[in-house]
Amino acid sequence: MQRPAPPLTPRTESFWRSGEDGTLRIATCQACGWRLHPPRPVCPNCHARDISFEPVSGQGVIHSFTINRYQLSPSMQPPYVLAEVEMIEQKSLILLTNIVNCAVEDVRIGMPVSVTFDHVEDAWIPVFQP
Numbered sequence: 001m002q003r004p005a006p007p008l009t010p011r012t013e014s015f016w017r018s019g020e021d022g023t024l025r026i027a028t029c030q031a032c033g034w035r036l037h038p039p040r041p042v043c044p045n046c047h048a049r050d051i052s053f054e055p056v057s058g059q060g061v062i063h064s065f066t067i068n069r070y071q072l073s074p075s076m077q078p079p080y081v082l083a084e085v086e087m088i089e090q091k092s093l094i095l096l097t098n099i100v101n102c103a104v105e106d107v108r109i110g111m112p113v114s115v116t117f118d119h120v121e122d123a124w125i126p127v128f129q130p
């Protein structure tokens, strides 16, 4: 069973659909270049409202993680890793995600990871692998 698709809203749809072409895009302030995630309508850095989605490298580092060993959802088979990945483009630009294609025991803070996508219905959920 697949995981449920995230809700696509006008504010988040570009993020969830970004992976369709294999590229991760993050909401980016067009006035100052600040990247913001989750997407918001106003830049927290300069308060501009001109936000659009720009490609990033898809490279990051595991900032923190936990291993879930319980069946919390019928569609997510434990054990799996829930992680905060800090993108290399900007300090504190963090995605809450899963680490895949890696034994849960091998996951470490500081491990370099790159994005891949879990395609569910109309969404391409960014997940990361070593």
Ligand SMILES: [Zn+2]
Pocket: 029, 030, 031, 032, 033, 034, 043, 044, 045, 046, 047, 048
């Ligand atoms: Zn800004």
